[in-house]
Amino acid sequence: MLTIKDLCASVEDKEIIRQLSLEVKPGEVHAIMGPNGAGKSTLGNVLAGRPGYEATSGSVDFKGQDLLDLDPEIRAREGLFLAFQYPVEIPGVSNMELLKAAVDARRSHTGQPELSAIDFMKMAREASKAVDLDQSFLKRGVNEGFSGGEKKRNEIMQMMLMEPSLCILDETDSGLDIDALQVVAKGVNAMRSPDRSFIVVTHYQRLLDFIVPDYVHVLANGRIVKSGDKSLALELEAKGYSWLEDEVA
Amino acid sequence: MAAEFQQQAIALASQQSVLGWLNDAREQGQLAWNTHAWPTRKTEAWRYTSLLPVENEQWQLSDTASDTLPQSALAELIEFDAYRLVFVNGQLRADLSSDLPASLVLFADANADQQSVIKQHLNQVADQQVHLFTALSSSLLNQGALLHLSKNQRLEKPVYIVHINDKANAKVTNARLLLVLESGAEAQVVEHFFSTDDQDRGWINAVTECSVGANASLRHHRINLESEQALHTGAVHVALAESARFNGFTVANGSRLKRIDYHIKHLGSGSDLQLNGIYLPRHQQRVDYHTCVEHVVPHCTTTEVFRGVIADSARAVFNGRIHIHQDAQKTLAEMSNRNLLTSDQAQVNTKPELEIYADDVRCAHGATVSQLNDEALFYLTSRGISEAEARVMLSFGFVNELVEGVELEALQQWLRPRIAHMFGQSDQLTRHIIHE
Numbered sequence: 001m002l003t004i005k006d007l008c009a010s011v012e013d014k015e016i017i018r019q020l021s022l023e024v025k026p027g028e029v030h031a032i033m034g035p036n037g038a039g040k041s042t043l044g045n046v047l048a049g050r051p052g053y054e055a056t057s058g059s060v061d062f063k064g065q066d067l068l069d070l071d072p073e074i075r076a077r078e079g080l081f082l083a084f085q086y087p088v089e090i091p092g093v094s095n096m097e098l099l100k101a102a103v104d105a106r107r108s109h110t111g112q113p114e115l116s117a118i119d120f121m122k123m124a125r126e127a128s129k130a131v132d133l134d135q136s137f138l139k140r141g142v143n144e145g146f147s148g149g150e151k152k153r154n155e156i157m158q159m160m161l162m163e164p165s166l167c168i169l170d171e172t173d174s175g176l177d178i179d180a181l182q183v184v185a186k187g188v189n190a191m192r193s194p195d196r197s198f199i200v201v202t203h204y205q206r207l208l209d210f211i212v213p214d215y216v217h218v219l220a221n222g223r224i225v226k227s228g229d230k231s232l233a234l235e236l237e238a239k240g241y242s243w244l245e246d247e248v249a
Numbered sequence: 250m251a252a253e254f255q256q257q258a259i260a261l262a263s264q265q266s267v268l269g270w271l272n273d274a275r276e277q278g279q280l281a282w283n284t285h286a287w288p289t290r291k292t293e294a295w296r297y298t299s300l301l302p303v304e305n306e307q308w309q310l311s312d313t314a315s316d317t318l319p320q321s322a323l324a325e326l327i328e329f330d331a332y333r334l335v336f337v338n339g340q341l342r343a344d345l346s347s348d349l350p351a352s353l354v355l356f357a358d359a360n361a362d363q364q365s366v367i368k369q370h371l372n373q374v375a376d377q378q379v380h381l382f383t384a385l386s387s388s389l390l391n392q393g394a395l396l397h398l399s400k401n402q403r404l405e406k407p408v409y410i411v412h413i414n415d416k417a418n419a420k421v422t423n424a425r426l427l428l429v430l431e432s433g434a435e436a437q438v439v440e441h442f443f444s445t446d447d448q449d450r451g452w453i454n455a456v457t458e459c460s461v462g463a464n465a466s467l468r469h470h471r472i473n474l475e476s477e478q479a480l481h482t483g484a485v486h487v488a489l490a491e492s493a494r495f496n497g498f499t500v501a502n503g504s505r506l507k508r509i510d511y512h513i514k515h516l517g518s519g520s521d522l523q524l525n526g527i528y529l530p531r532h533q534q535r536v537d538y539h540t541c542v543e544h545v546v547p548h549c550t551t552t553e554v555f556r557g558v559i560a561d562s563a564r565a566v567f568n569g570r571i572h573i574h575q576d577a578q579k580t581l582a583e584m585s586n587r588n589l590l591t592s593d594q595a596q597v598n599t600k601p602e603l604e605i606y607a608d609d610v611r612c613a614h615g616a617t618v619s620q621l622n623d624e625a626l627f628y629l630t631s632r633g634i635s636e637a638e639a640r641v642m643l644s645f646g647f648v649n650e651l652v653e654g655v656e657l658e659a660l661q662q663w664l665r666p667r668i669a670h671m672f673g674q675s676d677q678l679t680r681h682i683i684h685e
Contacts, residue, residue, distance in 0.1 A: 048631050051623065076633035088628040092646025093682075098632060101642070101681040105633035117684070141646075142628075158632065 001026050001197045002047075002067075002166055007058035009046045016042040018222035019058065024166070027194040031208055031233060032201045034219035035241040040201045041085055043219070044170040047199075048082035049075050063165065076102070077109035079165035083155040083172050090142035095154065098142050099124055103161050127160045130190065132183045149180035156187040167191070168199045173207040185210030205237035218244055254304045255283060258385060261310055261421070265391045268357060270364050274371055278387025281377040285384060297566045297598045298537040302480055302506040303452060311338045311420035311451065318345075322413060322445040329659035331409035331439070334394060338414055338451070339422035345411075353408060356393045356425075366397050370429050374458040375486035380510060382482040386423055386456040393425030398434035398465075407437035407657060412453060414479060415445040424455035424483075430465040432490070437468040439660060444476035452480035459486065461493040463517060470660060473501035473509065474667065477534055484510040489549070491517030497524040498655055500664065502671065503534025503563055511540040515549035515577070525651045526555040529671050530563035537566035542584075544577035544607075551582040556648050558672070559588060559595040570602040573610055580610040588618045589647045591640065638681070641673035645682045 002024040009017035016039045024030055034040050045053045047060065049072035060067040067075060090098075104114050115123065128135055131153040143151050152172050159167055169188070173181055188198065188211050200211055208216070208230060216232040217224045218241075225244055226232065236244075259279055267275065288295035318337065323345075326335075332353055335345035341355065354363055377384040396408055412424055430436060442453060453475070461467050467487075475481055481504065487495050501507060507530075513522055522542060530536045542551050557565045571582050588597045601614040621643055629639035645668065652668060655661040669679035 050627055050631075071636075072627065072630040073633050073635050076631055082631055084628070084631075088622075088624045090622075090625050090628065090643070090646060092649035093629075093642050097642065097681050097684075098629065098634070101629075101634045101638060102632035104681070105635070109633070162632070 001028075001063060003061040005059045007046070007060060008056045009042060010054050010056055011042060011052060015056070016222050017046065020223050022217065022224065024197045024199065026197055028215065029192070029198040029200060029211065029213045031213035031216045032199060032219055033203065033205075033216060033233060033236055036203070038219040039222040040203075040219055041170050044082055044168045044199070044201055047168060048072060048080065073105065076162070077106050079106075081159050081162055081164035081167050083152075083159055083167065083169045085170040085174065087143045087151040087155055089144050089146075091144045093142050094139055095142050096124065096138045099138070099158065099161055102158065106162050123161060127157045130160060131157045131187050133157060148175035149177065152176055152184060153180065156184050160187060160191060165195065166197050166199070168201065170201050171203060172200075173202055173204060181207065182210060205233045208233045220244055252287060255285070255287060257308070258282065258388060261308060262389050264310060265389065267391050270368070271356070271390050274368070274387055275390050277372065278377060278384055278390060281384035282388045285381050288381065294539065297564070298506070298508055298535065300506070303482070306419045308419055308421045308452065311416065311422040313338060313340065318413065318415065319445055322415065325443055326411060327409065327439065327441065327660055327663045329407070329409070331407045332404070333409045333411065335411045335413065336424070338416055338420065339392075339412070339424065350404065352398050352402065352404070353394065353396050356395065359395060363395055363397060366429055367395055367427060370427060370458065370460050372458075374460050374488040375456065375484065375512070380484055380512070382454050382508075383456050383484050383486070386425055386454055389423040389454075390425060391423070393427060395427045395429070396436065396438070397429045398431060398436055400431045401433035402431070403435040404437070407439055409439045409441065412442045412455065413445060414443075414449045414451040414453060414475065416449060416451050418450060420451050422451060422453045424453060426455075426457040428457065428459040428467065428469075430459075430461050430467055432463040432465055434462065434465045435467075437657060439470045439472065439657070441472045442481065443474045444479050447476050448478055449476040450478045453483070455481070455483040457483075457485045459488070459495065461487065461489050461495055463491040463493060465490070466494040466496075468496045468656070469498070470655070470657065471497075471499040471509070473499070473507065475502070475504055475507075477504050477532060479504050480506040482506070482508050484512065487511075487513040489513065489515050489517060489520035489522065492519040493517060494521045495523070497522070498526070498651075500527040500668070501529070501536050501538075503528070503530025503536035503565070505535065507535060508537045508539070511538070513541070514543045514545060515551070516545055518546045518548040520549045522549075522551045522553070524551075524553045525654055527648045527651050527668070528555070528557040528565055528567070529648070529668065530565050531560035531671065532563060533561070534563045535565075539568045541570045541572065542582070544571070544573045544580045544582065546576060547578040547580070549577065549580055551584070553584040554651065555586045556651060557588045557597060558591060558644050558647055559597050560591045560672075562592070562594040564596040565598070567597065567599045567616075568602070569600070569614070570604065571612065571614065573603075573605040573607050573612065575606040577607045578609045580607065580612065582610070582612045584614040586616040587647075588616075589644065590618065590620050591644055637673070638678050641669065641678045642682055644672040645669055
């Protein structure tokens with residue numbers, strides 16, 4: 001699915017990711033944890049192709065293609081999805097318009113027929129129900145006036161409709177209360193399948209109680225300093241990050 | 250040069266056939282026109298808009314309606330059940346117009362009572378000493394339309410007045426509309442200006458006066474989508490009596506010269522004004538909106554929202570003035586103007602002005618100029634949407650709120666695709682924002 005080799009990446013000429021390597025196979029869930037400033041969000045943004053996040057060396061292979069060579073919209077159409085840490089508010093563009101445009105783009109790229117307006121509406125209603133968002137949110141401006149939790153649930157709804165093969169969740173748990181967290185986790189778990197992979201970026205172990213990872217990696221100073229199974233997350237929760245940083249130093 | 254142009258216009262007037270009972274109004278108009286100092290670049294009201302396109306042309310009167318209009322022209326008409334008056338090159342085309350109610354009449358067909366209503370109100374709402382092209386309109390006055398609603402009269406259908414230009418030569422059309430609503434009357438009016446020919450080089454000077462009586466309500470729309478080569482000068486003048494309501498909407502593309510003035514006076518307490526406007530110049534187009542709202546009496550409200558999306562090398566001007574007279578206590582007035590520049594060459598000059606002489610009022614105004622938001626652009630592309638489509642969606646999104654605010658459903662549905670196509674020519678780029 002995704003093979004990252006010796007990736008280095010900079011933001012505004014500052015190197016944030018340093019020789020990071022990671023292999024994600026189909027169906028796997030990888031959690032990436034680490035202290036603030038470790039480069040967790042940068043990794044997600046580099047993979048999604050955010051302008052200003054520049055890969056300076058190394059390689060990223062996504063389903064047999066050089067990911068870094070693709071424009072952000074092509075990455076999305078190929079099946080890479082980034083759930084934003086801070087979803088953008090776009091007044092004047094409705095959620096429904098964005099969703100239809102997004103799903104049409106993905107489907108036509110993969111040779112699937114376009115959905116009729118009615119079929120799509122049905123699907124969108126089901127998705128909004130699945131993340132516990134009222135249908136009225138479909139007609140509202142994208143994220144406009146949504147609470148923090150509503151924005152995150154909206155991200156998951158988009159993810160469901162786009163049916164990506166690789167989902168990157170960037171601190172989706174930040175700012176969520178426990179109820180919203182469960183809704184988000186339920187949505188993600190429903191999407192787990194043998195040919196879909198997840199990278200779950202989080203600061204806290206809490207989310208991983210609900211989305212149980214196959215692997216846990218600890219990111220510090222731009223590289224993976226420790227990998228393990230889900231028990232590593234519990235260890236981090238108990239001991240914090242400082243012992244790892246000491247170990248690396 | 251300038252004075253010469255004023256003389257030229259008077260010479261044109263002398264070639265017209267005239268309705269005798271309008272002679273006084275014409276003479277007063279010509280007097281006002283001649284006493285106006287011709288604007289220069291130092292004239293504040295014309296600082297950013299050049300009048301050279303009108304000065305550098307030998308104008309002839311537009312006096313012939315085309316017998317045939319391309320089918321595409323008729324397809325441009327808004328389809329809805331309305332009292333429709335269609336003018337082509339300034340001449341009425343009865344075959345394209347509908348049956349009219351007794352309250353709607355051409356000046357030429359006005360009976361004695363209607364003539365006296367016209368004489369009583371014409372240039373009473375508009376001040377032709379202040380508005381140059383209103384003075385020109387009166388100077389050339391030989392036709393126009395009157396809507397006169399009596400007390401508590403409510404029109405069943407909207408009034409739809411269409412001006413089509415299909416001439417590629419320099420002809421000038423003088424359009425005049427007078428709306429008189431007695432107390433408690435209600436009407437909806439759509440004024441629609443467009444060209445059938447991309448090369449239409451005509452000039453239309455269109456002046457509308459609205460006298461809205463006590464507790465009367467007027468919903469007025471002005472759609473200015475002429476060719477790039479066409480010239481438009483025009484004004485909408487409104488007088489609001491006690492507890493009267495005016496709900497205005499205007500949208501314009503740009504052209505070589507497009508200048509539209511709104512001048513609204515709150516003359517009776519409790520009156521309410523809502524004015525929304527959208528301007529969308531692109532290529533090399535120019536568009537200039539000047540609005541002036543005068544609060545003369547207490548307890549009136551104004552909400553004014555103008556938004557512009559300026560593309561390519563286009564230039565826009567917005568000058569919005571709210572003037573609160575000394576007696577206009579308890580005024581509530583808000584004005585906002587937001588501009589989106591979608592290219593590095595696009596320009597806007599925006600100038601919101603508040604002039605306040607009363608001490609117990611609540612007024613706010615604001616103006617912003619911005620570019621497309623990179624974060625929003627990335628958000629959309631990260632969802633698989635092409636950058637080109639994302640730009641169209643964001644540009645449309647910038648004005649969408651005002652489009653959705655158009656309560657005349659047929660007009661709103663008609664506007665959506667036309668505005669969308671100004672941001673993206675191909676259907677591929679607009680199909681997700683055009684929906685029912």
